Amino acid sequence: MTELAQAAAAAGYRLETFDEIGSTNAVALQRAAEGETRPTWFVTDRQTAGRGRRGRSWTSLKGNLFASLLLVDPAPVAHIAELCFVAALAVDDALLAVVPDAFDQFRLKWPNDGLLGGAKVVGMLVEATTRAATTQVAIGIGVNVAHHPVDTPYPTTSFAAKGFAVGRDQLFEALSASMVRALAVWNRGEGFAQIRAGWLARAAGLGGPLVIQSDGKRAEGIFTGLDAHGRLILDTPDGRQLITAGEVLLAPEKTVHHHG
Numbered sequence: 001m002t003e004l005a006q007a008a009a010a011a012g013y014r015l016e017t018f019d020e021i022g023s024t025n026a027v028a029l030q031r032a033a034e035g036e037t038r039p040t041w042f043v044t045d046r047q048t049a050g051r052g053r054r055g056r057s058w059t060s061l062k063g064n065l066f067a068s069l070l071l072v073d074p075a076p077v078a079h080i081a082e083l084c085f086v087a088a089l090a091v092d093d094a095l096l097a098v099v100p101d102a103f104d105q106f107r108l109k110w111p112n113d114g115l116l117g118g119a120k121v122v123g124m125l126v127e128a129t130t131r132a133a134t135t136q137v138a139i140g141i142g143v144n145v146a147h148h149p150v151d152t153p154y155p156t157t158s159f160a161a162k163g164f165a166v167g168r169d170q171l172f173e174a175l176s177a178s179m180v181r182a183l184a185v186w187n188r189g190e191g192f193a194q195i196r197a198g199w200l201a202r203a204a205g206l207g208g209p210l211v212i213q214s215d216g217k218r219a220e221g222i223f224t225g226l227d228a229h230g231r232l233i234l235d236t237p238d239g240r241q242l243i244t245a246g247e248v249l250l251a252p253e254k255t256v257h258h259h260g
Contacts, residue, residue, distance in 0.1 A: 002043050002169045005177035013176065014040040022049035024068035025127050025138040032129070032136035037072045043172060063146030064158070065168045069139045069179060077135055079189030082230050084112045084126045085199045086179075086186045087139050091122055092202055093178035099159060099166045107204035110223075110232050110248055114143075115204050116162055118250070119155035121148070145171060196226050205250045210234060214246030 004015045021027055024042040026049070031040065047066045074083065088108045096103050105117045114122030125140040144158035145168045159166050185191050185198075200206060203223075210223040212234060221236035232243040 003173055004041065005173045005180075008041075008176040008180050011180050012038060013180070014038050015176075016040060016042050018042070018044040020044060020046040020048060023047055023140075024066050025125060025140040028068040028070035028138035028140075029127065029129055029136060032070055032072060032138075033131070036070065039072075040070045041067055041172075041176060042070070043067045061147040063160075063168060065141065065143040065145055065171055065175075067141050067172060067175070069141075071137045071139065071183075073134050074137055074183070075135075075186075075188040077130070079192065080128050080135060080137060081126065082186065082189060082192050082195065083137060083139055084124055085192075085195050085226075085230055086182045087124045087126070087141060088112065088114065088122075089195060089198050089202075090175060090179040090182040091124070091141060091143070092198075093182065094171060094174035097174040097178070098170050099164045102159060102162065102164045102166075105162070106202070108199055108202045109204045109250065110226075111230070111245070116157050116159065118204075119148075119157035120144075120152075121157050121159065141175070143168075143171060192230070193228070196228075196230065200226060205248070208250075211249040212243055212246040213249065214243070219243070219246075 002017050004013055021044045024044055024047065027042050044066050045062050091114055092106065092108065095106055102116060107115045109115050112124040113120050121144045123142045126137060128135055128137045144156065145166060146158060146160045148156040148158040148161060186195050205223050208223060210221065212219045219234055219236060219241055221234040221241065223232065224235050225233045227233055227242055234241045234243055
């Protein structure tokens with residue numbers, strides 16, 4: 001049974017569950033439009049119209065976690081994009097609680113993926129709408145617990161495929177608690193430096209070469225960190241670039257080239 005952790009319930013969070021809906025983010029924003037102001041989780045067994053970044057559809061199979069958290073006016077607008085790092089750390093923390101054996105293989109990929117052994121296992125999508133002076137945010141989190149899509153342009157996996165036994169509901173309960181903690185650390189954006197430091201400690205590819213594709217352009221360089229706003233710092237032969245959005249291509253893990 002899908003339930004909130006006691007810490008989340010005590011903090012005033014609500015939970016709505018579904019067998020099947022189009023997209024948890026869409027439902028969250030719809031509820032906000034109808035006047036919901038409390039922090040509310042929406043969790044479904046299946047999504048028929050799940051969205052990924054850049055409008056990609058996200059395959060939905062029962063046994064995986066499809067969850068969105070609605071937050072109303074969580075921070076000044078300039079800080080809203082930071083929520084994808086807050087969510088990533090909350091997921092990281094939840095995994096440490098329920099699948100500690102997987103922790104060494106789990107890394108965060110800028111801006112909003114989680115990798116297990118170098119393959120995508122978590123996707124996050126923050127969507128916001130502003131009505132009058134109020135910002136409504138849906139933080140969508142999809143975790144490949146039991147299944148993973150196979151026809152993807154990049155490697156994907158699931159916890160089950162890697163031999164880690166974890167239940168969707170167990171993971172969600174841990175996530176509902178870790179999200180409360182991560183949001184408290186973030187503190188409406190005032191604590192982003194702490195979130196950023198935690199994210200960087202778990203970052204995939206930090207200190208190594210990266211390729212970033214954005215709007216048909218390609219940038220190559222060394223991934224040296226995040227700036228104070230969460231932009232990726234890329235040191236290229238032509239100088240330092242700050243990247244606000246794009247598709248990150250990591251070098252394959254553990255490839256060693258010997259030049260004789």
